Amino acid sequence: MRITLERSNLLKSLNHVHRVVERRNTIPILSNVLLRASGNDLALKATDLDLEITEELPAMVETAGATTVPAHLLYEIVRKLPDGSEVLLAVNPDGSTMSVQSGRSKFSLQCLPEADFPDLTAGSFTHSFKIKASDLKMLIDRTQFAISTEETRYYLNGIFFHTIETGGQLKLRAVATDGHRLARADIEAPSGSEGMPGIIIPRKTVGELQKLMDDAEAVVTVEVSDAKIRFTLGGIVMTSKLIDGTFPDYQRVIPTGNDKEMRVDCQSFTRAVDRVSTISSERGRAVKLALSDGQLLLTVNNPDSGSATEEVAVGYESDPMEIGFNAKYLLDITAQLSGEDAIFLLADAGSPTLVRDTAGDDALYVLMPMRV
Structure with a gap:
């Protein structure tokens, strides 16, 4: 693999994907980001086995290929390179290291094989709908603070999304509670969300999603099944497991x-x-x-x-x-x-x-x- 790309584009994408990677990992490959170059694009992918983010960005691909390198290390290197510079990523012939070059700076990073990188297989999604990023952000912003951090009541460690008929209208509702306070927010249910299962989106996924929605005008495609959810926002695809539990009957409180x-x-x-x-x-x-x-x-x-x-x-x-x-x-x-x-x-x-x-x-x- 040998590719050249803009430092600012690479940094922005690495900023999105490297946050998913946990700092301490017992499985070495989970500390890495997968880089896959083909055509005129570089695809980056990172996962912690519960949450996966992939993003594609334009690149000049001389030689197609794929490898994995330490995510936080690559992010820090690119962050410290000068503004406006171009970055050359090249994997050596035996695939054990990748060089990162920009101007007079050159780094060599240890690689792990692409074949070892886990894939969060999504399966099939039962419901799909489009929602304005500003609406989704509003639902999250209004409720996120009330998510519980208590691990014993794991089913409260996220935001409960479901559709509900209220006042003759179908609403998409977000609810979070930690037992001391409860937050509830509604928007008009987007077309396609009717009859979707009630789902609990984990705290970490909610936090990452919030950071990705900086462009409020964008439209997010949401796909839902009983066990997983996928958000597509421009060139970014985020897939997450859902919390497997029953959210309490919040209406009673x-x-x-x-x-x-x-x-x-x-x-x-x-x-x-x-x-x-x-x-x-x-x-x-x-x-x-x-x-x-x-x-x-x-x-x-x-x-x-x-x-x-x-x-x-x-x-x-x-x-x-x-x-x-x-x-x-x-x-x-x-x-x-x-x-x-x-x-x-x-x-x-x-x-x-x-x-x-x-x-x-x-x-x-x-x-x-x-x-x-």
């Missing part, structure tokens, strides 16, 4: 009878929570909300370092009440709201609270209270 409404300016509230939580201990980041007519008093008490209070004007006309929340969870939710005001629907100090966005009803959040 969404309260319906919360009759106390608090409306507050989102920015003022966020800044106030951020300020008072400075004094809270990392472990129990509890902030107390004391509500009375038109007024909210935020209080944080930390026996080790002191206390903090701040008053915020709110729209509230129900009975006075006090309720405590984890400050970080509050800030995570308000960071997702795009409207000027946040609407909190409360019941009592021990019941979950509902948070809505004034910018639209396509997203909804549930937050469990803390004892304060």
Whole structure:
């Protein structure tokens, strides 16, 4: 294999694929990226056996061929080459090393044979649909923060995507929860998604997908089966295993009878929570909300370092009440709201609270209270 290509193109593609490769691997081939040159293209592929990304980019191919080299090492070399330079990749005749040349720089990397590189066989997909990258990104952005990191409840370690009929319309819905908070976002169901199975997309896949969708105008082709999902975005194809588990019945935890409404300016509230939580201990980041007519008093008490209070004007006309929340969870939710005001629907100090966005009803959040 002997090819020449633009450093900027190679770096961009390596940036997409090398992130999938785990830093520590017991299987040496999984530390490598597969390079396959043919026609006028170079195809790169990386996998961790659960997630696979391939990308094609234009190249001047003198000699076709394929090999695998350490992914992070190649990425670092190309990243440090000068802007605007051209890179020559050439595999030596016995296939044991590949040279990377640019200007006066020359590197030699150890190769492993292409035949050893695993393939994440996708099988057949039962459903296929196209979705705007901006819509998919919105569903992920609004829910990703609530994904659980607790390995024992592995079925919560991702975002649950499914279609649901609501208000006479079919919606594509994303839901994530860690047991303390729940995030839900909807868009109109794209054509072809009707009847697709409910799927749980793993946290790592969600994170990689988010980074790939920097071009919001693009259209993503999504293919789904019971066990796998594939996203095609331009020249990038990402295939991932799905979490094999049953997502809990999240509808049961969404309260319906919360009759106390608090409306507050989102920015003022966020800044106030951020300020008072400075004094809270990392472990129990509890902030107390004391509500009375038109007024909210935020209080944080930390026996080790002191206390903090701040008053915020709110729209509230129900009975006075006090309720405590984890400050970080509050800030995570308000960071997702795009409207000027946040609407909190409360019941009592021990019941979950509902948070809505004034910018639209396509997203909804549930937050469990803390004892304060």
